[in-house]
Amino acid sequence: MNNYQDWEHYHGCIVSARGGWKIGEGVQCCGYDMMEDLVGKKTYMQVVILNATGRLPSKELADWIEAIHICLSWPDPRIWCNRIGALAGSARTTAVAASTLGVLAADSKSYGIKPLISGVGFIQYAYKEITKGISIDDFITNEVKKNGGKPYLMGYIRPIAKGDERIPAMEKVTKDLNFTIGKHLSLAYKIEEHLNKRFDETMNVNGYVSAFLSDQGYSAEEVYRIFSSLVISGVTACYTDTRERIKGGFSPLKTSDVTYTGKALRTVK
Amino acid sequence: MKSSFSDVKSRGEQFSVKIETKITLEQSPEHNPYLVEKQFIHGYDHLDLLENCNFADVIYLLLRGELPSKEQSILFNKLAIALINPGVRHPAAQASIIAGVGKSDTVNILPISLGVYGGTFDGAGEIEATIRLFRKYAKKPAIEAKEEALQEKIPSITQHYGDADTYANTLIENLLPYAKDGKIFSWLYQLQSLIYNENIGITKTSICAAILADLGFQPRQGASVMQLFAAPGLLAHGLEYSNKPLTSMVFEPDEAYTIEKLKNE
Incomplete structure (x- = not known):
């Protein structure tokens, strides 16, 4: 018996649960026949989500x-x-x-894709805590304490600007596609109300997406992969x-545009 | 139900209007403010460095702000060579080979392989956390960390393919003469002596973390420096394959390709 049996299982072969191309037979994609079931029948984004999560969405x-x-x-x-x-x-x-x-x-960690992990994690954690019986106000107080007294709740507050024009746009999409407001999104709105009253801060698009997709049953890691x-x-x-x-034409800098704050001039020897 | 707070107002934050640096000072010729006549790196004339320093010393200067002492220079060079070639089997080297043999634009070979080398399996992905933790733990005797190490609760102290990493153990022995005066390296060396026989051990990442920490590098510098050290070996393997035909690379036959059912099917 050796300690590398787990790797021997994969040595000289490929094992995949996602799919692959069997020459002359076709292409499988997460349990679907790509040419028969997906091409021309499902949208590109449906297949992106299928590949990221293993589940074909509506x-x-x-x-x-x-x-x-x-x-x-x-x-x-x-x-x-x-x-x-x-x-x-x-x-x-x-x-x-x-x-x-x-x-x-x-x-x-500051913008883009990774904060979605924290955003989904936050609203799912908030839902669990509040379901246990803690009030939203007390929950916010606890979270603010964790952040040194600042209301930096993931999914709320936006750098550079206050407010988020993307939320009303997505609210319209949500309504037009006949989605209802689930338990996480409903809580996200309630947290926003309290946060606005106490700190004059609001939900950002990360918070909206995280809550909506939590209601659709996705985990934080799945959301991160979908949006990679x-x-x-x-x-x-x-x-x-x-x-x-022109080449070099974006944000060209003159040497005088740079402030040097380093060591005084010196020699090696 | 909808958000009532979607009006967008600027926070009026003050962003910098100029780039500020302690590293580079450039001076222009009179006829064109975009061209460079002289460049200084942390105060040294670039041409002075070109004439009087080796490559690794200037890397050290760029990252630490000072040229290394003789001992620091030797150690930094030894560490760079210790990590220079993750080996052809490493996922990052295989990615490099795939980029090479697949005729990916050659300017992309290095970014592709270094990206894979940024993972946590025998790569740079955990080194930041490792440096942070080593700096804290090395304040106490290594014996106090033994149990945590054996439970693989310390980053970059683990098994490799089911056993303690033999080559990392060889490397730490070979680096000992140059690194033994470092507090964190000494702590790591002692820890290795306590755990290696129990089939848990240090990794190349932990060696790199300990030596960089002893040299004064900050945790956030660790991953990039480790990638820099490994770049030549990764690149060499990709370039070796960049003139070869596609068939020179493994393409597993269908018999060796198993498509499993998804768990949720």
């Missing part, structure tokens, strides 16, 4: 998730991931390099703009 839910992709990928090159795309265009990389590098940048290329469209747009202008 077209309505996939449409909702597609809409939020639009909300979270706008072509303003001041947004951090988009700026990577703009700089890449200015530096004349390829579009694929620029777009994927922008997505990598959005794998950030969330910002790509805006990044490509910013790349395209600067790629069509």
